[in-house]
Amino acid sequence: MLQFTILNFEDWRSVARDLRCREICPADVQFLAPDESGLFCNAASSVISPSLPSNPTAFRVPKDFLTLAEDVGYHRAPERWGLLYRVLWRLTNHEPRLLQVATDDDMHRLLMMEKAVRRDAHKMKAFVRFREIIQNGEKHYIAWHRPDHFVLRKIAPFFSRRFKAMNWAILTQDESVAWNQRELKYFQGVNRSEAPSSDDLEDLWRTYYANIFNPARVKIKAMKTEMPVRHWSTLPETTIIDQMLKDAPARVADMIARSEGFDQSARDYMPDPSQPLTLPRLSDSIRQCRACELHCHATQAVFGHGPVDARIVIVGEQPGDQEDIEGKPFVGPAGEVLDHALAEAGIDRSQVYVTNTVKHFKFDRNGNQRLHKKPNSREVRACLPWFEAEWAMLDANTLICLGATAATALISPGFRLQQQRGCWVESKYTPRTIATWHPSFILRLPTQTQREIRMAELIADLRKTVRSE
Ligand code: SF4
Numbered sequence: 001m002l003q004f005t006i007l008n009f010e011d012w013r014s015v016a017r018d019l020r021c022r023e024i025c026p027a028d029v030q031f032l033a034p035d036e037s038g039l040f041c042n043a044a045s046s047v048i049s050p051s052l053p054s055n056p057t058a059f060r061v062p063k064d065f066l067t068l069a070e071d072v073g074y075h076r077a078p079e080r081w082g083l084l085y086r087v088l089w090r091l092t093n094h095e096p097r098l099l100q101v102a103t104d105d106d107m108h109r110l111l112m113m114e115k116a117v118r119r120d121a122h123k124m125k126a127f128v129r130f131r132e133i134i135q136n137g138e139k140h141y142i143a144w145h146r147p148d149h150f151v152l153r154k155i156a157p158f159f160s161r162r163f164k165a166m167n168w169a170i171l172t173q174d175e176s177v178a179w180n181q182r183e184l185k186y187f188q189g190v191n192r193s194e195a196p197s198s199d200d201l202e203d204l205w206r207t208y209y210a211n212i213f214n215p216a217r218v219k220i221k222a223m224k225t226e227m228p229v230r231h232w233s234t235l236p237e238t239t240i241i242d243q244m245l246k247d248a249p250a251r252v253a254d255m256i257a258r259s260e261g262f263d264q265s266a267r268d269y270m271p272d273p274s275q276p277l278t279l280p281r282l283s284d285s286i287r288q289c290r291a292c293e294l295h296c297h298a299t300q301a302v303f304g305h306g307p308v309d310a311r312i313v314i315v316g317e318q319p320g321d322q323e324d325i326e327g328k329p330f331v332g333p334a335g336e337v338l339d340h341a342l343a344e345a346g347i348d349r350s351q352v353y354v355t356n357t358v359k360h361f362k363f364d365r366n367g368n369q370r371l372h373k374k375p376n377s378r379e380v381r382a383c384l385p386w387f388e389a390e391w392a393m394l395d396a397n398t399l400i401c402l403g404a405t406a407a408t409a410l411i412s413p414g415f416r417l418q419q420q421r422g423c424w425v426e427s428k429y430t431p432r433t434i435a436t437w438h439p440s441f442i443l444r445l446p447t448q449t450q451r452e453i454r455m456a457e458l459i460a461d462l463r464k465t466v467r468s469e
Contacts, residue, residue: 005032006081008153009073013066016085020059026086033078059092064099068114074121075113076149083109102299102325111299119296121151125158130168141168144192152177156184266291266385279308279393282386286359292382294360294375299324304355304390312465313353313396314338315387316438317405321370324361329354330439337439338402341455345462353394357406358383372440380409391429398465399430403438411435422461436461 002024006012012031019029069084087106091098101107130141141163152170156177159170169178174189269289271281283303289295302319305328314330322332330338342349358379363370375383387410391399401407407415411427417435427433442454 001028001030003030003032004081009070012069012073012081012084016088019085020088020092026082026089029082029085031081031085033081061088061092062099065091068099068110071114071117071154072110074117074150074154077113080113100327102327108325115299117149117151117154120147120149121154123147124151124155128159128170130163138167141166142171143168144171144190146173146192150174153186156186160184264291265382270385270389277389277393279304279390282389282393286386289359289386292360292379294358294362294379297363298360300327301359302327302329302356302361303359303386304353305329306353306355307351308353308393309395310351310353311396312347312351312398312400313355313391313394314400314402315406315410316354316356316402317440318356318358318372318375319361320372320440321361321363324370329356333443334439337442337455341439341458341462344459346466347462353390353396355387355390357387357409359386375405380405384409397430397432399427399433400462400465401433401435403435403441406438407435422457422464424464432465434461434465 002019004015006015015031065088069088072080072084083106087098087110090106095101098104098107102111124145124147128143128145130143133140133142152172152175156170156179159168160179163179165181167178167180169176171190173191176187176189178185178187266286266289269285269291271277271285275281286301286303289301295301298319302323304313306313316330316334319329320332320334323329323335329335338354339349342352358375360383361370362373362375362379364373365371399410401410404415404417407417407420410429411425411433415425415435417437421436422434424431425433425435437454437458439458442451442458445451445454
């Protein structure tokens with residue numbers, strides 16, 4: 001058994017490349033986690049590299065895997081390096097499409113780790129609070145933070161750009177970093193007690209927080225999840241939360257009165273307009289979309305799927321539980337109903353472009369279950385630019401809206417599905433627009449008879465779109 005001690009992603013990458021070139025299978029390798037207390041004391045790699053048999057084999061790794069592996073490398077789980085090597089081995093041997101199989105146990109674990117790292121990195125960006133100290137007549141800013149994972153090196157470059165003209169340091173329990181307005185220097189982790197705890201900046205933070213505090217979203221449970229209680233002692237603003245909660249109802253009313261016209265939009269996350277726009281570039285960019293909160297809880301954005309020369313575009317409401325995991329629209333139970341209806345209507349699904357109005361799955365948790373939750377109008381509005389960009393890329397002339405969310409978003413806010421279903425209407429996209437039942441609605445109907453009636457109507461509406469072509 002070969003054993004390696006890995007400090008960071010670069011170490012793992014170099015060892016894994018070596019092992020894979022020599023066709024050493026995962027069962028013959030053990031990746032050891034170094035003693036965590038000493039993990040970052042030494043900036044240099046301390047890989048123990050036993051001599052390996054030489055028989056190099058060339059192989060290629062998808063870029064997406066390297067991006068995923070780099071993020072997973074920041075996770076705290078000691079088994080991450082072995083897991084990454086096993087996935088690398090499977091990918092480069094006989095499972096080249098493994099990255100797309102989110103239900104695979106190894107992939108699922110990796111994606112969960114990646115998600116945990118992204119959330120932790122986001123929290124570090126949000127919850128680091130600097131305190132001012134004067135050293136040799138110069139101002140320095142120091143913050144102590146306790147991340148769940150080893151995300152400091154992922155986030156430090158962000159702080160160096162944001163606070164470029166300041167001398168600052170972020171101390172964590174694992175490792176610390178200092179910026180001297182020129183370069184980042186990493187050093188040993190420190191205890192909370194070694195960081196300064198109060199100064200004039202506290203008032204500044206409180207004022208800032210009071211200004212950004214959104215009373216309409218006050219949910220103490222959610223606040224404790226998003227702003228874990230262990231961070232509260234380092235956050236000056238937590239001392240004013242009680243008062244702000246008392247003032248919240250009045251501020252909500254004020255916000256409603258002032259909210260018209262204030263929204264984030266997916267437009268801010270579109271690909272660089274100087275390059276030609278394509279569906280793959282859009283599908284790449286949507287992964288970065290943060291225009292509404294739905295990205296925080298879903299596994300991934302689910303982009304549309306189908307040929308670029310499709311004449312028919314079918315738009316549902318949002319991905320479901322299975323779509324969220326697999327990253328493709330209409331692959332779960334609703335997808336089965338849609339497939340059946342399309343086949344009955346004589347439409348070849350492989351010739352249709354299928355997508356959703358909102359690209360991230362919105363749900364409520366009930367134990368282990370994730371229950372569909374309807375997106376609100378702000379989320380629909382924020383997400384619409386993705387559909388508009390998809391439509392602009394396609395050569396379609398027929399638009400089929402499944403369900404009320406798609407119909408009101410794409411046809412008109414006053415559209416009434418019960419009354420106008422199955423009728424051709426002109427939308428801003430095409431004069432050949434029609435709305436019909438969403439397959440999930442049919443699945444949720446309580447009786448078999450009701451389901452059969454609505455299914456027949458869905459099939460009849462789909463048939464209209466081929467007959468009148
Ligand atoms: S739901 Fe749409 S707008 Fe919201 S984050 Fe996802 S892709 Fe962006």
